[in-house]
Amino acid sequence: MQATELYGRQLVLTPLAAKELPAETQKLEALHVTAQQLQCQRCGSLLDRQLAQLPRHQFYCYACITLGRVSTLTSLYHISEPNDFPKKGELTWQGQLTAQQAACATMIRHQFEAHQRQLLWAVTGAGKTEMLFPGLAWALAQGWRVAIASPRVDVCLELYPRLQAAFSNLEIALLHGHQTDPYRYCQLTICTTHQLLRFREAFDVLIVDEVDAFPFAANPRLGHAVEQALKPVSALLYLTATPSQDLLRQVRRHELGLSYLPLRFHQQLLPTIKVTLQARWWAKLKVGCLPRPLRRWLADYANRGQRFLIFVPRVAQLAVVQAAVQQAYPELKGLTVHATDPERLAKVQAMRASNVQYLITTTILERGVTLPGIDVIVLGADDPIFSTAALVQIAGRVGRSSERPTGLVRFICQSYARPVKRAIRQIKLVNRKGRRLRASMPVVSPLD
Amino acid sequence: MPACLLCHRSTEPKISLPWILSWQPLQQPVVCQACWETFTPIFSSQACIGCGRAQTQRSLCHDCQRWAPMAFDNRALFTYNEAMQAYFEQYKFKGDYRLRQVFRAVLTAKLVSIQADFIVPIPVTPDTMITRGFNQVTGWLNDGENLSWLRTTDAAKPIPQSHKTRQDRLLTAQPFELSPDAPDLRTKTVLLIDDVYTTGRTIRHAAILILENGAKSVIGITLAR
Structure with missing residues (x-):
């Protein structure tokens, strides 16, 4: 296995598969077992001892099993992120932002610089992706590792060509459950939020698009995945048109910054x-x-x-x-x-x-x-x-x-x-x- | 709310007056009705007498006619269809050991109905035991352990059966041996249990070995055919 495959990642390997790994690889405990509780170190779920039981006093995690089984028979392997990127990608996008889009884009860039966490509430069809470009270009120029994650595969599939067109010299990795291409170590990664479970302290900037979408909102494991994939000092940006009560609560507690874009790119109001x-x-x-x-x-x-x-x-x-x-x-x-x-x-x-x-x-x-x-x-x-x-x-x-x-x-x-009433009220x-x-x-x- | 092990939707327990009056604890189904109906049961009146495959009448199917005759017949509980394939993918290859509960009840009920002196699950290799962590057959029966006097030889299974073609499978050499602590098998009936009967090569190897050691007859039970 190449060292680059493990940079900023946490992969589950059996002892047999882990024989030939680079010297700097760290081996981490896969399941934390104490007398009181059982916690998966990949997805953070607390597990029911009876359900997680395997023969011979072994345990496995049934919560994140679709990404490959974590068990006491395996370990997690990780190499800390070196930010080893040869070529810096430049923004080749030629389009123009509207005045409010530009204001939002500048705000996003400043928040990235300051390593802050924020929520961008932009109405549907506001042109959220384009607003990210200046901030992304800045972060990539710093040699930062950046990821854009979304709970939906469709969103990832739609984002990928748009970003590839905007950063035409940059290699972009696209990761999702149906992906057949092998993993590549790239400065910019587009992935589903489930794939974030395979990363550990990898990203300087993480953008989560459509954060209110199923399954992200209903799944605490994915929130854990976001925290785990971020470096200790890093910026996090949530994008949504319909923030959940929970996100707005975090804003009120000042755990999240909030920027706002209530107009679509063509300056028209939302249809009621x-x-x-x-x-x-x-x-x-x-x-x-x-x-x-x-x-x-x-x-x-x-x-x-x-x-x-x-x-x-x-x-x-x-x-x-x-x-x-x-x-x-x-x-x-x-x-x-x-x-x-x-x-x-x-x-x-x-x-x-x-x-x-x-x-x-x-x-x-x-x-x-x-x-x-x-x-x-x-x-x-x-x-x-x-x-x-x-x-x-x-x-x-x-x-x-x-x-x-x-x-x-x-x-x-x-x-x-x-x-129905709340939706009408929110649009109004x-x-x-x-x-x-x-x-x-x-x-x-x-x-x- | 308990969820179906296969589709993860919550299952509503059926609460009826007889149940309330019975004063018994609530029996929770482990899978929902819709998922359960995706599996096709095989009735012994409409199955091959050699391998247990579903067909129109009770006779020997064309695959079984090609095997040399021996004192062995197999019975299967379900047809190996898409749902069963998905089940095995999740249970055996992904290793979701919770799914043993799905077929535990039907399989134990079947075993009770058959008279035999020994019940022997087909073992897995020690390597599988390290990676998978359990024996899929004993998972249904009791504790998922891999302890049996029928065991795999050291040379067994460099390539899993499921990765081979039919021809390659049929050419597989004997993968089993009896351990020294095996009981005296003479004039005994042995019940072999395996997960899937595909070509019949694996379970027939085990049956041949047991018959060579003097057993009177061998009955096979597989979950799927």
């Missing part, structure tokens, strides 16, 4: 949510009958050729809804997409290329996808599966292009559930801030 109450919409759809408002909207879309997304709570409902729509409006052409769909990427691509007019989907398309000029309909928005963050993100799919900066977001639900709050910011700005078009 329109709720239509419809009792027993699912019972009607199940027998192939479209609820009357939905029928009206679809007729309009069929007329104008307007493209749209329909979100439903469950995978099993996809086919039913599609059949009903097909039957009522055979001229509309569309597809269904869900998380385990093997043709998922191809179908989204078909939508992007305007080959189909609509997609019916579950929450998987709630974030990370930009389909210009679409409208959105959410069926059963009061279902517990839609969190406040998910609803705000879904609403944020609309009006993302400067050609069509507005659009319609419509919810059909049986009742005003709490997440952000729009209020955005309006104020726009009023304080000098009157210039963003395009000149």
